[in-house]
Amino acid sequence: MSKKTEEIPDILTGEYFTTGNLAVAEGSLAAGCKYFGGYPITPSSEVAEHMAERLPQVGGHFVQFEDELASIASVLGASWGGWKSCTATSGPGYSLMVENIGLGVMMETPCVIVNVQRGGPSTGLPTLVGQQDVQQARWGSHGDYEIIALSPNSVQECFDLAIDAFNYAEKYRVPVTILMDETIGHMSERLVIPKRSQVKRLNRKKPSDKPGQQIHLPYEADKDLIPPMAVAGEGYRTITTGLTHDARGYPVINASAQKKIVKRLCNKILLNKNDIIKFEEYLLEDAEYVLISFGISSRAAKGAVNLARNKGIKAGLLRLITIWPFADEAIQEMAKKAKVIFVVEINNGQITREVQRAAAKQKADVYGILKLGGSIHTPAEILKEMEEKI
Amino acid sequence: MSDRIEVRFAGFGGQGIALMGRLVGETIALHEKGKTAIMTQSYGPESRGGASSSDVVIDTTEIDFPKATHYDYFVCMSEEAYTKYIGRMKERGVMFVEEDLVILDAHAKKASKIFKIPATALAETLGSKLYANICMLGYVCANTDLFKEKDFMKVMKDKVRARFIENNIKAFNLGKNHKG
């Protein structure tokens, strides 16, 4: 990093009219991101293009790689070099990245992956909206793990959640996915970039032992289950591996070491659900008909709630901002009171399934109001489907 | 919902259609008190050749649905765009057309008002047809209360390259002063 004060700041305080893709890039910079490794893919490429322009201005680096396999690997590498780092992609690219997202989980590497979703499977609908990667973000890599995924529903939130994503990544030492979509990525609306003093930046914990004095234990977790992170070049002779390992970072290939590490990797997220899970409640106090939605779909869902209320239907909205870990408890509570829960999403019921699981044995029935990609719901469409079930 | 206004700008690639939406969207979103605006544009292979479009949705509350589906205003700069999109203009919508490039047919009858301007020819008096889009926006500004001139000028000066600003101001004024 260059020592001299940068002429062009990383936080461009001010008011803008811009896209979600640019906002998520600026949010990343505001969070302190210094490195982006990526590969072009519609509809996320503008994130890379903007980072290519901006990172050199703030003393960081942008590298366009040969593919997404390399992009995510480089992001992990840069994070171990001590830089906050991220990449951006869409479904097909995310599919290529999941292996090393698993490595990121196992090595406990802070990083952020932006997925601007389009319709799938496969090449699907490159230029059109989808929300079909939500379960992939949860389960995409092999093995058992817990992960964090956030989903913005406005340009402003693309910026705000980028900061949250980096902060969670640093705090919990885990890859964090921002699940955007083509519509949010490409639409322009008002963005307010706050003053530097209003941006909260969290950094990974540093080891308390002095380097070189005794053998450093890179995976000795504190009480919060998170080990401090010694990065390259600090003299700790840190060691990390994708193999099941012990506190020393040495491979240990047996069932008890496996249980220990997998439990800790899961619990460091699960035990902090209260800190990680965010949602927005709209007219829920007396709601009999609850819509659950996220991302772009949640805007139309809110519109549908307003239409329903105008007709005297007691509707409300629970908008998931954090998708993973899942807001089981909040939904369970909702399902005790509500008559019907509708999940509005642009996929074949990926979150509907989760809601059905969380709401099992409660009063409310759960239905999906689903689109399969290519277009977004209108509030009127949602209301119509609600009325059919009421 | 009742305050919602949808504007579609449409033409062909190279006319600066996306810029029209962008400038108008920003002018409203950042300068019109109590209003929000969202701009979306045609994207991908669709935007490379042929028809190009951009939409601005305006409301006094949060915008729940960001896309334009039934335009209150249809600003049309090419024949192809006219045939493609006229069907989605509201009954009694307001039309602005580049009169040398669009031949109106019976469909246009549903418009409550049609404003016509030879924006390209006017722009060419400034040395380039590239100013046609801003000329059209001057005309739109003068005949609607979508946005204010002084706000638009602020945004335009910030977004357009310095050496084009002067001619863009002239183009805007040509549109503003045009009597249809």
Added chain:
Amino acid sequence: MIKKESNSMILDAEAHPLDSYLRPGRIPHIWCSGCSLGSITTVVIEAIIESEIDPKNIAIVSGIGCTGRAAGYLNFDSFHTTHGRALPFAIGLGITDPNRKVIVISGDGDIASIGGNHLIHAARRNADITVFCVNNFQYGMTGGQVGPTSYIGQYQTTSPYGNIEEPFNLPALAASCGATYVSRWTALDVRRMKESFVEALLHKGFSFVEILGACPTTYGRRNQLRDGLTILENFKNRTILQHGIDPMKAQIQKDGPIIVGKFVEIQKPTLTDNLLRLHKMAKNVKPEL
């Protein structure tokens, strides 16, 4: 009979001088007896010492495979990554600090097969990385399957009738893609290997060294080379030293000559140089939002 006090001295003397470069508690390693990976790792350590690079600035990255395990034995910042992805991981790690020396130690399958795309692009962009690629002609860790460096007629578990495909010529591949330092040695050429390792470590840009390793367990036994020594003997009989030769002429065929030497050594701006150059260029550009 040795006296007590001198006994401890002897023990001290026997504490291997390279011990501090190996991770405590990681030895014995998992490599087979007769495998050349142990001795190659020793040469790597000796070369690092001789290069006088501050150990603090050294990072070892490897992928998956027998060779890939080297990262875990070496007592530097070390990163044992996924199969094929050592190079891009190393690039990300390296560019965060221009003083960092990133060394990738991995096998032919890791670097040239599953990671082949990353190899050619890392060479193209002259990334500041030193690659020690141990070529054992097949996949050892998984039990001896045929690989992209197996020669025609080579017997492996997935080429039971003999390999039918042309092998990669790794130095030629790296050189043609833009590597700025390229050499090849056999595991037997310890002295030249070490000299070359030192050069590669001190080289600015993408340096690529191929080491032909002896893998008796999954290669030798299937190909009438029953132990490590026999393989080394075979290398010795076939080796021809030809510095500066066009690496295209250094293809390895069954029983043919093995051409070793330093094939390429040129200076070009590196990836990090170029990235740092951008910092100056970007300064006066107004961000467009």
